[in-house]
Amino acid sequence: MKEFLNKTVLITGATGLIGSHLIDTMMKLDHVKVIALSRNKQKIIDGFQKYIGNSRFSYIVSDVSKSSAFDIETDVDYIFHAAGPMEGKIIANCPMDVIMPNLTGTVNCLELLRRQKEKSGNNGRLVLFSSVTVYANQTNQDRTVSEDQTDVTQGIDAVGAAYSQSKRMSEVIVQAYRKQYGIQAVIARLSTVYGNTRFLPDTAFFQFINAAVCHKNIIMKESGICRRDNIYIEDAIDGLLTICILGVDGQAYNISSNGELGNFAAVDEIAFLIANEFNDRFAYKGSSMISVLYQDSGNNARKPGLKLDNRKLKGLGWKLKTSLKDGIVQTVNDILAEQKERR
Numbered sequence: 001m002k003e004f005l006n007k008t009v010l011i012t013g014a015t016g017l018i019g020s021h022l023i024d025t026m027m028k029l030d031h032v033k034v035i036a037l038s039r040n041k042q043k044i045i046d047g048f049q050k051y052i053g054n055s056r057f058s059y060i061v062s063d064v065s066k067s068s069a070f071d072i073e074t075d076v077d078y079i080f081h082a083a084g085p086m087e088g089k090i091i092a093n094c095p096m097d098v099i100m101p102n103l104t105g106t107v108n109c110l111e112l113l114r115r116q117k118e119k120s121g122n123n124g125r126l127v128l129f130s131s132v133t134v135y136a137n138q139t140n141q142d143r144t145v146s147e148d149q150t151d152v153t154q155g156i157d158a159v160g161a162a163y164s165q166s167k168r169m170s171e172v173i174v175q176a177y178r179k180q181y182g183i184q185a186v187i188a189r190l191s192t193v194y195g196n197t198r199f200l201p202d203t204a205f206f207q208f209i210n211a212a213v214c215h216k217n218i219i220m221k222e223s224g225i226c227r228r229d230n231i232y233i234e235d236a237i238d239g240l241l242t243i244c245i246l247g248v249d250g251q252a253y254n255i256s257s258n259g260e261l262g263n264f265a266a267v268d269e270i271a272f273l274i275a276n277e278f279n280d281r282f283a284y285k286g287s288s289m290i291s292v293l294y295q296d297s298g299n300n301a302r303k304p305g306l307k308l309d310n311r312k313l314k315g316l317g318w319k320l321k322t323s324l325k326d327g328i329v330q331t332v333n334d335i336l337a338e339q340k341e342r343r
Contacts, residue, residue: 001029003245008033010076010112012064012105013083015043017197018129018190021237022080027051035072037083039063047198064105070112075122078244081109082129086163087202095162102166103173110177110185117183126185127244128174130252132229133164134189137306142227142264146309147189147252171252178250186247188240191256191308194270194327195233196334208271209335212278212290218271222296225266227305231257231320232327239318246316253316256308261323264307268292273328281332 009026013019014036026034034051036059038044044059051057062069064083084101085091091098106128113124136152137143154164177183200206208218231239239255247253257263265273275290283289310320322330 001241001245004029004032004078006031007077008035008074010035010037010072010079010109012037012079012081012109013101013129014038014059015040015047015199016082017195017201017233018193018236018240019080019082020047020198021195021233022082022240023048023051025237025241027054027057030056032056033074034058035060035076037062037064037069043199063101064108065100067108067111070108072112075116075120076112076124077122078124079109079113079126080129080240080244081106081126084129086131088160089202091163092159098162099166102163102170106170106173110174110181110183113183114177114181117181123182123184125244125249126174126183127240128170128185128187130171130187130189131164131167132189132191132256132306132308133160134168134171135306135308136164137226137304139304142305142307144258144307144309147254147312175250184249186243186249187252188243188255189252189308190236191229191231191254193231193233193236193255194331196331196338197233204267205270208267208274209332212274213335213339215278215282215288215290217291217293218275220268220271220292220294220296223268223294223300224302225268226303227259227264227266227269229256229259229305229307230263230265230270230324230327231255232263232322232324232330235320235322238321239313242313242316242318251312253313254308254310255313256310257320258310259307260320263320263324263327264305265324266302266305268294270324270328273325274332277329277332 015038026032041061135145174185211218243253271292
């Protein structure tokens with residue numbers, strides 16, 4: 001990728017699913033300097049041990065919502081702002097831990113670029129990580145939304161409002177900095193990204209895989225769950241790099257599957273795919289068959305789901321490559337391979 005030749009890239013949320021894959025992608029290029037920002041030093045050391053000591057890799061241990069985290073001496077050409085929790089338990093119980101990285105963290109990223117532009121004239125670019133949750137579906141059927149359809153959103157008293165509304169506001173902040181200070185930025189509205197990661201978050205997807213690894217049944221708390229737009233991590237990374245280089249300044253892009261290649265699926269349907277994959281691999285070895293069980297056996301009618309139209313991203317030359325089944329198989333392969341290495 002010649003566009004990153006001799007560039008410096010700052011990645012916040014470095015130890016998360018997307019942040020860590022971005023770092024791996026950048027470190028495969030022999031001409032990019034990478035700065036990883038994370039709150040947890042041990043995770044950085046454990047997760048990026050092979051890069052420690054490499055002159056192209058450095059890290060900052062700090063909370064992205066603290067301005068001191070951005071006391072960086074070198075100019076930064078690109079910032080991928082991936083920091084911020086997305087686990088349901090944190091959103092429900094610790095909403096300020098969600099709001100601060102999304103709002104103050106975004107301001108700190110933009111302030112770094114503003115100060116840098118005033119001091120050295122280097123006008124870097126921010127790739128803001130927004131979310132499918134800036135959209136909402138209040139109809140009684142599945143809906144597909146494009147980037148200009150942001151008029152329907154969650155209510156401010158919704159359980160997930162701290163996440164969805166702070167993501168919306170982070171986009172407003174980006175546009176304000178563009179208008180007032182001329183800062184360059186593009187917005188990635190990511191659908192549900194899945195794949196293996198160094199430090200497994202407490203989400204349903206990894207709970208399912210952890211249960212299957214232990215040859216336990218997968219327990220679903222409810223039925224009638226809506227389908228969602230899923231995208232495999234490698235496709236998401238390709239999309240992020242595409243808009244970073246080719247995206248129009250100030251524009252938002254859905255980084256999504258639009259449900260193609262079987263990627264429009266509910267979490268219980270994903271659970272069945274995971275269970276079937278492990279059963280196909282291990283049942284013949286005498287392991288018990290893994291089942292998907294519902295705690296709630298009530299109304300099984302699916303709630304309306306949401307797809308994100310990805311034609312705008314495809315217009316930049318991006319293409320979806322991974323089916324849901326293939327992505328889950330690859331994720332299982334990666335997790336089992338890592339377990340084997342640790343033995």
